[in-house]
Amino acid sequence: MRFRKELEKIKTYEAGKPIELIARDYGVAENEIIKLASNENPFGASPKVVAKVASLASRISRYPDDSYFVLKKALAERFTVESKNVIIGSGSDQIFEFISHALIDRGDLVLQNRITFAMYAIYTAQTGGETVVVDSDRHDLKAFEAHLDKKPKIIYLCTPSNPYGDALFSEDIFEFLKKVDPQTLVVIDAAYMEYAAFKDPRKYIDPKELIDKFPNAIYTGTFSKAYGLGGMRVGYGIGEESLIKELHKLRAPFNITTLSLAAAAIALEDREFVKKSVEHNFKEMKRYEKFAVQNGLKYEPSYTNFIALFFGQNESASDIADALLKKGMIVRDLKSYHLNAIRVTIGLTAENDRFFELFQELRR
Ligand SMILES: *Cc1c(COP(=O)(O)O)cnc(C)c1O
DSSP states (O other), X not given: OOOOGXXXXXXXXXXXXXXXHHHHHHOOOGXXXXXXXXOOOTTOSOHHHHHHXXXXXXXXXXXXXXXXXXXXXXHHHHTTOOGGGEEEESSHXXXXXXXXXXXXXXXXXXXXXXXXXXXXXXXXXXXXXXXXXXXXXXXXXXXXHTTGGGOOSEEEEESSOTTTOOOOOHHHHHHHHHHSOTTSEEEEEOTTHXXXXXXXXGGOOOHHHHHHHOTTEEEEEESSSTTOOGGGOOXXXXXXXXXXXXXXXXXXXXXXOHHHHHHHHHHHHOHHHHHHHHHHHHHHHHHHHHHHHHTTOEEOOOSSSEEEEEOOTTSOXXXXXXXXXXXXXXXXXXXXXXXXXEEEXXXXXXXXXXXXXXXXXXHO
């Protein structure tokens, strides 16, 4: 069979290893495995969400309300926009997919940072676009500006960024947007915004302000990280009405499930749970920073729920990640980004203690 040429250039995305697989491969008991690899909320989901999902089990034979009325209304109220400014995706990943399909014609250019979320380039390649990378590790808007004359169709700004954890100032983003052609869509991937807003409010991007000032921008958020709903697959995009209308043409009906829909709506209400999660993260992050300094590791100050730890030339991050894996500790090796570094999700206090302990044991 001859597949589309575009597929030749695409490598299948390697998701974080699930606990079951490590248990099987290394013979470690499942309940002893600690996963600090996929930036999930270590507290799980809000107990209110768990209770709601359990109570809906008998309803799974029914399709959900495809207008997603309740969830859209809740998001619209949270961000002081209107429901017509909101689109729901199976994870914010699906919003990027819609965007790519809506805008890219073969050969169109998409601008992104050299080191950033790996899925942007995959959607770009799938739709026949060409990724142009800005040669910066942390997001550097001046470096992005140098490419604006190429008139990219889409620009991805990941803030805070994965896997570095750096975040842009909202003021700088608004200045940057003034220089961007109105025919270019700027995607603000705000998957970790809850953490950044807590650490430094100057890094918070207000979706309403964004789309009011710049109709060629879209804000994307997710329930997978601070809300603890990675397994439910719910994300959202907030944009100007005519843009959202076009994206809706690409959405299959019922693209999220009855349970996911209910879970997200309840999760959004439980602000206390998110606050607790973000505060815990902030506190534990400081312990990681201290640990890095004490152990001679370079780290990137992070506005997320993970930290990237960098190794010197005489030490291989991949070896460390593998050795940790054998002990039942899953972290993310950043080899695929050509970095000699690991990315560690901030866990529960005891899980973090265990990471520090295992790491020092390996180094001894
Ligand atoms: C996790 C993540 C997302 C969203 O993931 P979904 O589960 O698809 O919502 C988006 N961008 C970045 C940078 C992420 O790390």
